Amino acid sequence: MSTLRVNIEDIYQFATEDQVQSLMPTVEQSIKTLYAGNGKGSDYLGWLNLPSLITPEQIDAINEVANDLRSKSEVVVVVGIGGSYLGAKSIIESLSHSFTGSIEGNAPRVIFAGFNICEEYHSELLELLDKKTYSIIVISKSGTTTEPAIAFRLLKQHLEAKVGKTEAATRIVAITDPSKGALRQLATQENYRTFIIPNDIGGRYSVFTPVGLLPIAAAGFDIQKLIDGAAAAEKQTGFDIPLTENPACLYAAARNALYENGYKTEIMVNYTPKLHYITEWWKQLFGESEGKENKGIFPAGVNFTTDLHSLGQYIQQGERLIFETVITVKNSKRKLEIPSDSANLDELNYISGKRLSDVNRMAQLGTTLAHIDGKVPNMSIEIPEINEYWLGNLMYFFQKSCAISGYTLAVNPFDQPGVEAYKKNMFALLGKKGYEEQGKLLREILGEEH
Numbered sequence: 001m002s003t004l005r006v007n008i009e010d011i012y013q014f015a016t017e018d019q020v021q022s023l024m025p026t027v028e029q030s031i032k033t034l035y036a037g038n039g040k041g042s043d044y045l046g047w048l049n050l051p052s053l054i055t056p057e058q059i060d061a062i063n064e065v066a067n068d069l070r071s072k073s074e075v076v077v078v079v080g081i082g083g084s085y086l087g088a089k090s091i092i093e094s095l096s097h098s099f100t101g102s103i104e105g106n107a108p109r110v111i112f113a114g115f116n117i118c119e120e121y122h123s124e125l126l127e128l129l130d131k132k133t134y135s136i137i138v139i140s141k142s143g144t145t146t147e148p149a150i151a152f153r154l155l156k157q158h159l160e161a162k163v164g165k166t167e168a169a170t171r172i173v174a175i176t177d178p179s180k181g182a183l184r185q186l187a188t189q190e191n192y193r194t195f196i197i198p199n200d201i202g203g204r205y206s207v208f209t210p211v212g213l214l215p216i217a218a219a220g221f222d223i224q225k226l227i228d229g230a231a232a233a234e235k236q237t238g239f240d241i242p243l244t245e246n247p248a249c250l251y252a253a254a255r256n257a258l259y260e261n262g263y264k265t266e267i268m269v270n271y272t273p274k275l276h277y278i279t280e281w282w283k284q285l286f287g288e289s290e291g292k293e294n295k296g297i298f299p300a301g302v303n304f305t306t307d308l309h310s311l312g313q314y315i316q317q318g319e320r321l322i323f324e325t326v327i328t329v330k331n332s333k334r335k336l337e338i339p340s341d342s343a344n345l346d347e348l349n350y351i352s353g354k355r356l357s358d359v360n361r362m363a364q365l366g367t368t369l370a371h372i373d374g375k376v377p378n379m380s381i382e383i384p385e386i387n388e389y390w391l392g393n394l395m396y397f398f399q400k401s402c403a404i405s406g407y408t409l410a411v412n413p414f415d416q417p418g419v420e421a422y423k424k425n426m427f428a429l430l431g432k433k434g435y436e437e438q439g440k441l442l443r444e445i446l447g448e449e450h
C-alpha cells in the first residue's frame with residue numbers, strides 16, 4: 001500500500017535504539033497532551049483535526065473565488081510573509097512547471113510579494129504588472145506586518161490606478177482575522193471578498209486553511225486532493241496509532257535522541273529542486289516552533305545533488321553536529337533516458353539508456369552511505385510521488401511531528417516571541433509612534449550617521 005514512510009534505522013550508530021525507546025514515554029505524553037489540548041499554546045490547536053473537518057462546501061467556496069480570479073488574471077499576486085505565504089509557495093513551486101512557473105495549460109501564474117522589503121524586487125514586480133492583467137490575494141492575520149503591508153499598499157495603488165477603484169475591489173481578496181485588525185477593517189471598508197484565518201491556527205500551521213488553499217486553487221491545483229492527503233496523514237499519525245507505527249512519533253523521537261547526543265543541526269535533504277520550498281516551509285515550521293528558551297535543533301536545508309558541490313564538503317568532513325533527514329520521492333512523473341553518443345568523450349555511455357531518476361537514486365544511495373561513513377546520522381521520509389495528495393500528506397505529517405517534537409523538548413511549539421525583537425528595533429529606527437525612547441537608545445549605540 002502506498003504510504004509515507006519514515007526510516008530511522010541509519011541513526012542507531014549515533015543514537016542507540018534503546019535511547020530512542022527511552023524517549024518514547026515522553027513522546028507518548030506529548031501526543032497525549034496535544035490531543036488533550038492542555039499543553040503549552042493549546043489555544044492554537046485548530047490545525048490538529050482540520051483536514052478531516054473541512055467540508056466540501058468550504059472547498060467549493062474557495063474554488064469559486066479561485067476560478068473567478070483565474071478567469072480574469074494573467075497573474076495572481078499573493079502578498080504575505082512567513083506562515084502567510086510559505087505553505088502556498090511550497091506547493092505551487094513543487095507542482096508547477098519548472099520553467100514557466102505555472103501549471104501546464106493556461107492557468108495564471110501565481111507570484112509572491114510582501115516577504116521582503118527589497119526595492120528592486122518590488123519595482124520589478126510593478127514593472128511586470130504594468131503589462132499584465134492581475135489580481136491580488138493579500139494574506140495577513142494581524143494586518144499590520146510591515147513587509148506585506150508595504151507590498152499591499154504599493155500593489156493596491158498600482159491596481160486602482162490601472163483598472164479603477166471599483167474594478168480593483170473585485171480583483172482583491174483578503175485573508176485575515178475573522179473580526180479584528182487593520183486588514184479586516186480595510187476589507188470591510190473597500191468591500192473586498194474575504195476568507196478567515198481561524199483564531200486557533202497560527203501562521204505556520206495554516207497551509208490547510210484558505211491561507212494555503214486559495215492561492216493553490218488559483219494556481220489551478222486540486223485542493224480537495226491536498227486535503228485528502230492531509231486527512232490520511234491525520235489518521236496515520238493519530239492518537240490511537242501505536243507509537244512505533246506512528247511516523248510523527250518516530251520522527252520526533254529520533255530527532256530528539258540525536259539532539260541529546262549533540263547533533264544540533266538538522267539538514268532537510270531533497271534530490272529534486274521541486275521540493276526546495278517545502279524545505280523552506282519546514283524550516284519556518286520547526287525553527288519558529290522549537291527555537292526558544294536557548295533550545296532547539298537548527299533547521300537547515302540542501303538541494304542535492306546541487307549542493308553536494310557547495311556544502312557537500314562541510315557535511316562530509318566539517319564539524320560533527322549535523323544530521324540529515326532525506327525526503328525520498330519514489331516515482332518520477334516524467335521519463336527521460338540518457339542518450340548514447342558515438343564519440344563518448346564525456347564517458348557517459350556506461351549509463352546510456354538509464355533513466356535520470358535511476359542515476360539520481362544511485363547518487364542518493366552513494367551520498368547517504370558516504371555521509372553515514374563520515375559520521376552524519378541519516379533518516380529518510382519517503383513519499384510515493386510529488387502531487388497534491390502526497391504533499392498534503394507530507395505537510396500534515398510535519399505539522400504533527402513538529403508539535404510532538406516541541407512538547408518533547410518542553411517548549412511551546414505554537415508561539416514565536418523572538419520574532420518581535422527585530423520589529424521593535426526597526427520601528428524605533430524608523431521613528432514609529434510609541435518607540436521614541438528605544439529609537440534614542442539605538443541611535444546612541446549606532447552613532448551619528450543613523
Ligand code: PA5
Binds near residue numbers: 083139143144145
Ligand atoms: O507563523 C507565524 O505565525 C508567522 O510566520 C506569521 O505567519 C508571519 O509573521 C505573518 O504574520 P501575519 O499573518 O500576521 O502578517
